[in-house]
Amino acid sequence: MQQLLTTALGGLTLGAVYAAFALALCLIWRSTRIVNFAQAPMAMITTYIALVIIDAGHSYWTGFAAALVSGLLLGAVVERVVVRPVEGKAEINAVILTLGLFILIHAVAGIVFGSRYRSFPAPFGVRGLTVGDTPVALTGFGVFTVLAVMVVMGLLVLLFRYTEVGLMMRAAAFNQEVARVLGVKVGRMLTLGWALAALVGSLSGLLIAGGSLVHPAYMDSVVVYGFVAAVLGGLDSPVGSVIGGMLLGLSLSAVSGYLGSELVPLAALVILMAVLLLRPGGLFSHHAERRV
Amino acid sequence: MPTTTEAGEKDPAAAADGRGGPRRRWRSSVLPRHLSLAVLGLLAVTVVMETTGSFANSQLASMAYLGIAAGGLTVLTGLNGQLSLGHGAFMAVGAYTTALFLDGEPPALPLPVVLAAATLVTLLVGAVVGVAAARLHGPYIAGATLALAVAVPGVVLHFERLGGEQGLGVRMPETPVWVLDAAYFVTGSELDPTKYVAYIGWAALVVTYVLLANLMRGRVGRTWRAVRDDEVAAEIAGIHLGRARVLAFVVSTACAGLAGAVMAMAVRITAPSGFSLTLSLTLLSAVVLGGLGSLTGALIGSALLTFLPHLVTGLGTDAGLTDVRAAELAPAVYGLTMILVILVAPAGITGTLRNLWRRRRGVA
Numbered sequence: 001m002q003q004l005l006t007t008a009l010g011g012l013t014l015g016a017v018y019a020a021f022a023l024a025l026c027l028i029w030r031s032t033r034i035v036n037f038a039q040a041p042m043a044m045i046t047t048y049i050a051l052v053i054i055d056a057g058h059s060y061w062t063g064f065a066a067a068l069v070s071g072l073l074l075g076a077v078v079e080r081v082v083v084r085p086v087e088g089k090a091e092i093n094a095v096i097l098t099l100g101l102f103i104l105i106h107a108v109a110g111i112v113f114g115s116r117y118r119s120f121p122a123p124f125g126v127r128g129l130t131v132g133d134t135p136v137a138l139t140g141f142g143v144f145t146v147l148a149v150m151v152v153m154g155l156l157v158l159l160f161r162y163t164e165v166g167l168m169m170r171a172a173a174f175n176q177e178v179a180r181v182l183g184v185k186v187g188r189m190l191t192l193g194w195a196l197a198a199l200v201g202s203l204s205g206l207l208i209a210g211g212s213l214v215h216p217a218y219m220d221s222v223v224v225y226g227f228v229a230a231v232l233g234g235l236d237s238p239v240g241s242v243i244g245g246m247l248l249g250l251s252l253s254a255v256s257g258y259l260g261s262e263l264v265p266l267a268a269l270v271i272l273m274a275v276l277l278l279r280p281g282g283l284f285s286h287h288a289e290r291r292v
Numbered sequence: 293m294p295t296t297t298e299a300g301e302k303d304p305a306a307a308a309d310g311r312g313g314p315r316r317r318w319r320s321s322v323l324p325r326h327l328s329l330a331v332l333g334l335l336a337v338t339v340v341m342e343t344t345g346s347f348a349n350s351q352l353a354s355m356a357y358l359g360i361a362a363g364g365l366t367v368l369t370g371l372n373g374q375l376s377l378g379h380g381a382f383m384a385v386g387a388y389t390t391a392l393f394l395d396g397e398p399p400a401l402p403l404p405v406v407l408a409a410a411t412l413v414t415l416l417v418g419a420v421v422g423v424a425a426a427r428l429h430g431p432y433i434a435g436a437t438l439a440l441a442v443a444v445p446g447v448v449l450h451f452e453r454l455g456g457e458q459g460l461g462v463r464m465p466e467t468p469v470w471v472l473d474a475a476y477f478v479t480g481s482e483l484d485p486t487k488y489v490a491y492i493g494w495a496a497l498v499v500t501y502v503l504l505a506n507l508m509r510g511r512v513g514r515t516w517r518a519v520r521d522d523e524v525a526a527e528i529a530g531i532h533l534g535r536a537r538v539l540a541f542v543v544s545t546a547c548a549g550l551a552g553a554v555m556a557m558a559v560r561i562t563a564p565s566g567f568s569l570t571l572s573l574t575l576l577s578a579v580v581l582g583g584l585g586s587l588t589g590a591l592i593g594s595a596l597l598t599f600l601p602h603l604v605t606g607l608g609t610d611a612g613l614t615d616v617r618a619a620e621l622a623p624a625v626y627g628l629t630m631i632l633v634i635l636v637a638p639a640g641i642t643g644t645l646r647n648l649w650r651r652r653r654g655v656a
Contacts, residue, residue, distance in 0.1 A: 029431075034431070035431035035434070035435060037434070037435075037438070082631060082635070085635055086634065086635070091429075091430035091431065092369070092373060092375055092430060093634050093638065094431075095375055095430060095431055095434045096375070096576070096580055096630065096634055097630075097631060097634045097635075099377070099434075099573060099576060099577075099630070100577065100580075100626075100627050100628070100629075100630030100631040100634065101627065101631060102573065102627070103570075103573050103574070103577060103623050103624075103626055103627030103630065104623075104624055104627025104628050104630075104631065105627070106570075106620075106623065106627070107620045107621070107622075107623035107624035107626075107627055108620075108624055110616075110617065110619075110620030110623075111613065111617045111618075111620045111621065111624065114614075114616065114617060115616055115617075115620070217569075220442065220569055221442050223438070224435070224438055224439045224442045227435040227438070227439070228435075228439065231432070231435070260450060262446040262447075262449040262450050263446060263447070263450055264446065265439065265442045265443035265445075265446045266443040266446055266447050268439055268442075268443070269436070269439040269440055269442075269443045272435070272436055272439050273424050273436065276424075276427070276428060276432060276436065277424060277427065
């Protein structure tokens with residue numbers, strides 16, 4: 001029972017992070033039909049920026065905000081400068097491009113920040129809370145993780161549902177030509193979409209790093225889990241991504257707890273293949289068939 | 293044309309024009325041409341190998357295994373339009389198979405059989421993955437193979453027989469006496485083990501490339517290109533899409549398996565850290581850089597992967613970076629050139645040169 005609870009709570013925290021990352025992938029996919037594999041190193045480098053600021057003596061929250069802002073800027077710059085030329089071209093070119101970015105950002109982080117492991121602080125306790133007398137495998141930082149992801153998701157929903165910018169972004173993602181005819185500046189919306197996605201990605205990077213170790217490759221497996229989570233949710237639906245992230249977090253936590261942590265990536269692969277072969281549109285799709 | 297990144301096409305006009313009978317015959321007789329190129333290539337390799345030192349020989353060995361893997365990848369990506377980020381994982385399968393077969397004194401099987409076995413085992417794994425991957429396209433197949441690349445090191449750690457984090461040492465069998473004699477007879481110098489592995493690697497590379505080149509020029513290659521360019525048209529022409537994709541994937545992974553086998557012998561150790569995501573990604577960058585779909589491009593790309601790090605790292609340490617940081621300069625160059633190639637010259641090095649050459653001839 002204790003083991004099950006530990007697994008479930010750990011899975012929930014992990015799931016929140018994957019959900020955030022999946023959401024970042026999903027936002028970009030919806031607007032530009034590109035899976036941004038470079039999301040992982042982009043989040044990694046903004047986390048390093050936060051680390052540098054915190055190490056310089058500023059508070060955790062200054063670093064946190066700086067990371068989110070730099071994520072926003074990085075996303076916008078990457079879309080405008082690098083990705084814009086391949087939008088709408090052969091999809092293999094976009095994939096190769098984001099992988100090139102992946103390698104480049106990785107290497108730059110290695111050159112600038114070094115490749116050794118560095119510890120990243122957490123604003124709240126990383127020790128288990130206690131309810132009554134029984135210790136629970138939920139840390140203060142874990143609670144913060146779940147809350148932070150939920151707040152960001154709520155804000156995104158508000159943005160897309162109730163603001164004009166959100167409406168224009170949805171229009172640009174839905175049909176570029178029609179949106180353009182109706183006076184939406186599609187290019188700007190795409191840049192904004194990438195910027196927001198990179199911000200959400202940075203958040204997941206910060207949440208994974210908190211109370212743990214950071215090195216240039218620490219997000220590499222997260223891009224896989226985020227992708228699996230997004231595909232679970234259909235890659236097209238933000239809500240699906242979040243639910244997919246939670247489900248994946250719980251399943252991977254179970255695999256890690258009962259079978260061994262080294263099999264977690266394999267489990268992710270198996271889940272991914274099963275979803276793509278059995279329900280290519282994701283778990284919640286209404287369409288019977290979709291090309292994947 | 294959906295993919296503009298192909299570099300390996302032959303100019304049909306040049307083959308069909310009436311000028312120069314012998315040249316035309318040379319172009320149309322595929323097998324003799326490939327075989328004679330192979331012999332020339334082997335001769336060139338022998339000359340280079342005998343005139344350079346031991347360090348260069350070991351570099352040549354790594355160029356050989358990178359070249360074999362890149363050749364397989366360029367066929368898959370350039371001709372069939374499928375992307376694999378999992379070729380590092382397939383190399384791991386080949387390498388571990390080799391390490392296991394060579395374990396034991398004396399090894400249970402002769403070396404060529406071990407190479408064939410490693411290729412075969414990887415081919416079987418590749419077939420399983422390929423059947424699943426054949427139904428995917430673009431970012432989906434990239435994500436799935438990425439997951440594979442991340443998963444394989446963990447799987448290796450799960451089985452104790454595979455040596456865990458430290459990996460398995462690879463016991464290189466004694467060089468056969470007749471090989472030593474033959475080498476001495478031809479080159480007049482002793483054959484040390486490093487050079488022996490390098491020769492094995494290059495022989496494997498030449499055999500692989502001849503087979504791949506023939507496949508590309510023949511019916512199978514045309515099928516792959518048709519599937520890449522227009523699925524509907526290919527299906528109307530009677531091509532079974534799934535079968536063509538699986539075949540391309542299997543051929544490609546077999547190359548990766550052979551590359552892994554040569555890598556195991558050259559590096560003398562197979563450990564999970566050797567088959568990281570970085571390996572898969574740099575292989576892809578080599579293929580993109582050289583020009584997708586071109587074996588020459590794959591060879592150029594693997595040469596860059598082999599020799600560039602040494603050069604760039606040297607420049608970095610001269611500029612005052614520590615060794616560890618300077619070592620990151622090479623991947624930075626790969627990543628940057630990958631982006632630039634896609635943005636500026638999608639045909640890669642070979643394709644761009646060929647286009648320039650054609651334009652000049654067209655003007656003249």
